[in-house]
Amino acid sequence: xxxxxxxxxxxxxxxxxxxxxxxxxxxxxxxxxxxxxxxxxxxxxxxxxxxxxxxxxxxxxxxxxxxxxxxxxxxxxxxxxxxxxxxxxxxxxxxxxxxxxxxxxxxxxxxxxxxxxxxxxxxxxxxxxxxxxxxxxxxxxxxxxxxxxxxxxxxxxxxxxxxxxxxxxxxxxxxxxxxxxxxxxxxxxxxxxxxxxxxxxxxxx
Numbered sequence: 001x002x003x004x005x006x007x008x009x010x011x012x013x014x015x016x017x018x019x020x021x022x023x024x025x026x027x028x029x030x031x032x033x034x035x036x037x038x039x040x041x042x043x044x045x046x047x048x049x050x051x052x053x054x055x056x057x058x059x060x061x062x063x064x065x066x067x068x069x070x071x072x073x074x075x076x077x078x079x080x081x082x083x084x085x086x087x088x089x090x091x092x093x094x095x096x097x098x099x100x101x102x103x104x105x106x107x108x109x110x111x112x113x114x115x116x117x118x119x120x121x122x123x124x125x126x127x128x129x130x131x132x133x134x135x136x137x138x139x140x141x142x143x144x145x146x147x148x149x150x151x152x153x154x155x156x157x158x159x160x161x162x163x164x165x166x167x168x169x170x171x172x173x174x175x176x177x178x179x180x181x182x183x184x185x186x187x188x189x190x191x192x193x194x195x196x197x198x199x200x201x202x203x204x205x
Contacts, residue, residue: 008147013192015152015185018074022184028149029054029077032182036079036142041134043116046094047087048131048138049174051080061167066159066179075154076183080164081139083131085124085173088116128175135177142180152185 033050041047053062054077062080063072072078091113098104120127143153156179164176 005144005148008144011192012143012147012153013189014154015181015189016071016154017186018071018076018152018181018183019186020074022076024054024076024151024183032077032142032145032149033079035145036081036138039134039137039141041137042130043087043091043112044094044098045087045091045116045130045134047084047134049082049084049170050138050142051082051168053078053080062159062164062179065163065167066156069156069158071154071181072156072179074183074186075181076151077181078156079139079142079180079182080168080176081135081142081178081180082170082174082176083128083133083135085127085131085175086120087127087130087134088113088120091116131175132177135175139178139180142182146180146182151182152189154181155179156181 029052033052036050037046037048039048053059053072056073059073059078062078063069066072092109095104095109095112099106099109120130139155143155146153159176159179161176164170165174170176
């Protein structure tokens with residue numbers, strides 16, 4: 001493993017208090033979202049949507065929806081990470097750049113599209129599971145990217161889903177999965193909390 005990445009993973013800890021006087025510029029926010037979209041997804045679905053909440057008015061709306069948690073306003077940006085349903089319907093378009101670049105043979109793309117339609121078209125539970133998986137992978141990729149840029153991050157799972165959908169005009173096929181706060185910590189971060197022993201959560205078979 002890359003030593004710097006190894007260290008980043010071992011040292012990363014959640015931040016709940018941010019310095020609201022230190023913003024991020026649009027280029028930094030855009031780069032974080034670009035890196036997040038390099039996360040893996042089944043069939044290369046890329047079935048996610050990222051919303052960067054960075055204006056004062058949008059932060060205030062989101063804070064109310066997120067049970068009044070102050071870090072939503074204090075962080076330079078809070079990302080709403082969504083997964084999308086019916087990913088099979090846009091798979092052919094998602095694979096087109098790979099076909100055009102010559103990195104994916106047409107016959108493989110065709111087989112993926114056929115397989116995805118067979119698996120997902122009539123299976124809403126699988127669509128939802130896949131949306132949450134993909135959004136979670138994008139969220140963790142964004143977190144590591146932000147930490148690698150010298151920022152601090154946190155995650156929020158407590159929010160009013162229907163209110164968020166309405167306030168940020170999400171479409172019927174867009175599921176808000178998690179919020180990720182990013183910015184500069186207002187104080188020295190606490191060290192990473194010890195994890196459960198590997199013997200309790202992992203096994204070799």
